[in-house]
Amino acid sequence: MAAETTFKAGLEDVIANTSEICFVDGKEGRLIYQGYDIHDLVNGGASFEEVIYLLWHGELPSKAQLEKFTKEIATQRALPKQVLDFLKTVPKDANAMEVLRTAVSDLGFYDPDNGDESIEANVRKATRLVAQIPTIVTSFERIRQGLEPVEPDASLSAAASFFYQLRGKKPTEFEERAFNIALILHADHELNASTFSARVTAGTLSDMYSSITSAIGTLKGPLHGGANEQVMNMLLEIQDKDKAQTWIKEALENKRKIMGFGHRVYRTEDPRATHLRRLSKEAGELAGETKWYEMSQIIEAYVKDTKGLNPNVDFYSASTYYAMGIPTHLFTPIFACSRISGWTAHVLEQYRNNRLIRPRAEYVGKVDQKYVPLNER
Numbered sequence: 001m002a003a004e005t006t007f008k009a010g011l012e013d014v015i016a017n018t019s020e021i022c023f024v025d026g027k028e029g030r031l032i033y034q035g036y037d038i039h040d041l042v043n044g045g046a047s048f049e050e051v052i053y054l055l056w057h058g059e060l061p062s063k064a065q066l067e068k069f070t071k072e073i074a075t076q077r078a079l080p081k082q083v084l085d086f087l088k089t090v091p092k093d094a095n096a097m098e099v100l101r102t103a104v105s106d107l108g109f110y111d112p113d114n115g116d117e118s119i120e121a122n123v124r125k126a127t128r129l130v131a132q133i134p135t136i137v138t139s140f141e142r143i144r145q146g147l148e149p150v151e152p153d154a155s156l157s158a159a160a161s162f163f164y165q166l167r168g169k170k171p172t173e174f175e176e177r178a179f180n181i182a183l184i185l186h187a188d189h190e191l192n193a194s195t196f197s198a199r200v201t202a203g204t205l206s207d208m209y210s211s212i213t214s215a216i217g218t219l220k221g222p223l224h225g226g227a228n229e230q231v232m233n234m235l236l237e238i239q240d241k242d243k244a245q246t247w248i249k250e251a252l253e254n255k256r257k258i259m260g261f262g263h264r265v266y267r268t269e270d271p272r273a274t275h276l277r278r279l280s281k282e283a284g285e286l287a288g289e290t291k292w293y294e295m296s297q298i299i300e301a302y303v304k305d306t307k308g309l310n311p312n313v314d315f316y317s318a319s320t321y322y323a324m325g326i327p328t329h330l331f332t333p334i335f336a337c338s339r340i341s342g343w344t345a346h347v348l349e350q351y352r353n354n355r356l357i358r359p360r361a362e363y364v365g366k367v368d369q370k371y372v373p374l375n376e377r
């Protein structure tokens, strides 16, 4: 038994490692990647590829570096045939996050650098993961619909490629711009649950694919990345914006959590929600259906007023993606398409400065039990 206890339920506010990658300022509501405020990255017109480079290398790329890096990602989107074949064997009604988790695990077998644990090899694995996770997500969606996966087009940006591989046609200017912003906003978030999971796995000096498989399994839960899908299910269940307030009031009275609200770290508005609120409005207007945005606004006002809770990143991403015609069950896999950049950055950082992650539990179980042989019980 530990002599003195420093137990914090859910590890709240516990500092588990140092990191140079990302700073979440929960008091001021700021999110900083390698010293750059996300507002500046979004408003300055950064590309998702640029942000991945920043997260991995700690500095913005030059024009030539970005061109080279973007090409490296774009030319590695195709999946090994064995992984595509695997996707064809999966039950059509399988959960898309479970499919992604298992397919990423499978992908590791065919990585040409599998078994090479050098930092250089792990950066190459990370690049393939960033390129291929969206292909897994979009290919399985097409297979599920009885369609053939679309061959990737290396001339497209990460944001445009997602739509192209999903629908077989290029996105609109708005879709590409909005999706690029969404990818940037979801890219990293310090020691969130899935990143912690990835770092714990990497901390045993297990491989990159095992670390990312752990992270995907963790992101799936509705208290974490899975919340975006649950937000949309809630909006769809409410259906009528005039019923939103009563629905939420009853849910709160029944002690239900309202998906897309609250955060372990932010005590103010989640700075990502500021951009996603605007995109949700714009996406709704372009789609000619602003109901989901308006309903979200009513819910936000009510939950803020009654519970003092702010929307998190998952709240307005739901109505944004829905207005762009993206199926609800792809919302959390899309989160993974972005967060793979942060997960891999953290795994690389863990490898560079590793120590096994092994906290303690405070023992609260029985003591001094006397063993009674089986035939005497």
Ligand SMILES: CC(=O)SCCNC(=O)CCNC(=O)[C@H](O)C(C)(C)COP(=O)(O)OP(=O)(O)OC[C@H]1O[C@@H](n2cnc3c(N)ncnc32)[C@H](O)[C@@H]1OP(=O)(O)O
Residues within 6 Å of the ligand: 010, 192, 222, 223, 224, 225, 227, 256, 257, 258, 259, 260, 261, 262, 263, 264, 265, 307, 309, 312, 313, 314
């Ligand atoms: C990408 C992301 O992972 S962002 C988070 C996505 N998850 C969600 O949106 C799910 C809904 N939100 C939640 O469940 C929580 O706010 C979490 C999991 C995000 C944070 O949880 P914690 O830091 O553990 O806070 P905890 O759940 O203890 O909540 C503190 C209090 O606020 C309440 N609360 C927090 N979030 C909510 C919510 N969404 N709806 C209603 N009440 C809430 C809790 O009931 C609790 O009240 P109490 O003290 O009266 O019991």
Ligand SMILES: O=C([O-])CC(=O)C(=O)O
Residues within 6 Å of the ligand: 188, 189, 191, 192, 193, 264, 265, 312, 313
């Ligand atoms: O930081 C967290 O706990 C959850 C979150 O917002 C994220 O992972 O983006």
